[in-house]
Amino acid sequence: xxxxxxxxxxxxxxxxxxxxxxxxxxxxxxxxxxxxxxxxxxxxxxxxxxxxxxxxxxxxxxxxxxxxxxxxxxxxxxxxxxxxxxxxxxxxxxxxxxxxxxxxxxxxxxxxxxxxxxxxxxxxxxxxxxxxxxxxxxxxxxxxxxxxxxxxxxxxxxxxxxxxxxxxxxxxxxxxxxxxxxxxxxxxxxxxxxxxxxxxxxxxxxxxxxxxxxxxxxxxxxxxxxxxxxxxxxxxxxxxxxxxxxxxxxxxxxxxxxxxxxxxxxxxxxxxxxxxxxxxxxxxxxxxxxxxxxxxxxxxxxxxxxxxxxxxxxxxxxxxxxxxxxxxxxxxxxxxxxxxxxxxxxxxxxxxxxxxxxxxxxxxxxxxxxxxxxxxxxxxxxxxxxxxxxxxx
Numbered sequence: 001x002x003x004x005x006x007x008x009x010x011x012x013x014x015x016x017x018x019x020x021x022x023x024x025x026x027x028x029x030x031x032x033x034x035x036x037x038x039x040x041x042x043x044x045x046x047x048x049x050x051x052x053x054x055x056x057x058x059x060x061x062x063x064x065x066x067x068x069x070x071x072x073x074x075x076x077x078x079x080x081x082x083x084x085x086x087x088x089x090x091x092x093x094x095x096x097x098x099x100x101x102x103x104x105x106x107x108x109x110x111x112x113x114x115x116x117x118x119x120x121x122x123x124x125x126x127x128x129x130x131x132x133x134x135x136x137x138x139x140x141x142x143x144x145x146x147x148x149x150x151x152x153x154x155x156x157x158x159x160x161x162x163x164x165x166x167x168x169x170x171x172x173x174x175x176x177x178x179x180x181x182x183x184x185x186x187x188x189x190x191x192x193x194x195x196x197x198x199x200x201x202x203x204x205x206x207x208x209x210x211x212x213x214x215x216x217x218x219x220x221x222x223x224x225x226x227x228x229x230x231x232x233x234x235x236x237x238x239x240x241x242x243x244x245x246x247x248x249x250x251x252x253x254x255x256x257x258x259x260x261x262x263x264x265x266x267x268x269x270x271x272x273x274x275x276x277x278x279x280x281x282x283x284x285x286x287x288x289x290x291x292x293x294x295x296x297x298x299x300x301x302x303x304x305x306x307x308x309x310x311x312x313x314x315x316x317x318x319x320x321x322x323x324x325x326x327x328x329x330x331x332x333x334x335x336x337x338x339x340x341x342x343x344x345x346x347x348x349x350x351x352x353x354x355x356x357x358x359x360x361x362x363x364x365x366x367x368x369x370x371x372x373x374x375x376x377x378x379x380x381x382x383x384x385x386x387x388x389x390x391x392x393x
Contacts, residue, residue, distance in 0.1 A: 004081050005057040006122065015119035022248035023055045023063060024122075029241055030054065030068075030076065031123050031131075036238075038134055040073040050242040051295045053249065065249065077135060080114070083128035084121025088113040155333055156184040157209035157340065158347050164188040165350025165359065166200050174202075184209075186349060201351050203358055208349065211360065213327070216343060246296040253289040260285040 003015060006027040010016045017024055029052070034043045047054065053065035054072060080087045089112030092104045108114065116125040123131075155175075156162075162171040171186035184205035260282040267275045348361040 004076070004079055005055050005063065007081060007119075017120050017122070018055075018063075020055075020063065022065075022245070022252055025241075025248060026052065026055055026065075026245055027076075027082070027122050029245060030073075031082070031127075032241070034073075034077065034131065034134075035127075036234075039138055040077060040135065041070055043073055044068050044070050050245075051299050052242060052245050074135075077131050080125075080128060082122045083125045084117055084119050085125055085128070086113065086115040086118035087111055155182065155209075156186070156205045157212060157333075157336060158186065158205070159337060161340070161344060161346045162186045162208075163346050163348045164201055165348045165361070169200075171201075171203075171349070173205075201349070203349055203351055208347075208358060208360065212340075212344075212347065212362070215362070216340065217327075242299060243296065246292070246299055250289070250292045250296060253285065253292045257282070257285040257289045 003009065006018050006023055007015055008018050030043065030047075033046050034040065037043055037046060047068040052068075054068040055063050056066050056072070057063050076082060080090075089110070090106060092106050092110075093101060094104075095101050156173050158171075159173055160170065163169070164171055167188060167190075169188060169190055171188050172190075174185040174187045176183050176185070186201070186203045186205055186208070188200035188202075190200070260278070264275070264278040264282045267278055269275060343364060345363040347363070350359045350361075352359060
């Protein structure tokens, strides 16, 4: 049975990790990056930004390094072999009446065989299952686009975390261009679309997001310095890993260039046709080596710019007052939502038209203990007075 890239058979016929350190470290870095960013497409972008190529095994058992693609990332994440599990019957094949073959993926319970810990892997079986859950949660269905969707660029802060206080379902996001700007609304319209019942709730997002943002800023300010240090350590470790992979690429290119040089030096000078071919191969290997070294220099310059002392001081200064970081226009909405995911589980919103307010019940993460309840968010049509809602862990 053929093995995916990164796994090989040893002399005894047992499955083991690829002895090539560049292959092993690149695949390990792939899974670490996915655990950090939580998205296959973001993993591909991270590899492209870091200038790291991903190994691919050709039919002749030769391993080449190519730019990582979304299809390759999804294939690696779904393959249980990387978790050290033997699986058979993952796909079901059948032929139609006209002779075409149809391939269908089967659920884990429908597999013919599945043996975890059958051989060494790059991740654990539990981590593999967690990765599959993340991939499944990242799928945005038209019928349930609000639930568990990955952080996106939209201005709605509580995307996928706002819960209707009347029916208990997640709000959907609705965007409308008014007065030359984009406005976001939390809308619960499933009862109307499914059963023709009246609209459950429609709440303007900016007042709610503003109140939640104030609460988050006040909650996180005491731990901002510690957070900045942890973020800096993570960035440094990530850059060290990326630089180590670039060094592996240089070592491989240097080895291949040396082999090409030796082949050229051993050829008979009188055999010019063979000599010219080997000389061309040597020059090509030298070009690849030069490109690998230049890529590492560019990566080091980029990493040094990010970790420059002035940038570090600016990061500490901004995180010392988390409110500045949160309200900074340069902070992308995607990153705000990613920060929010570590603090808040969900927010239940209940519109109170008679009072002109919206009651927000905040369910925070276990790791975060709020110091006080957040002010309630008001609708655009209501007055500017604030009420204090209930918050809980």
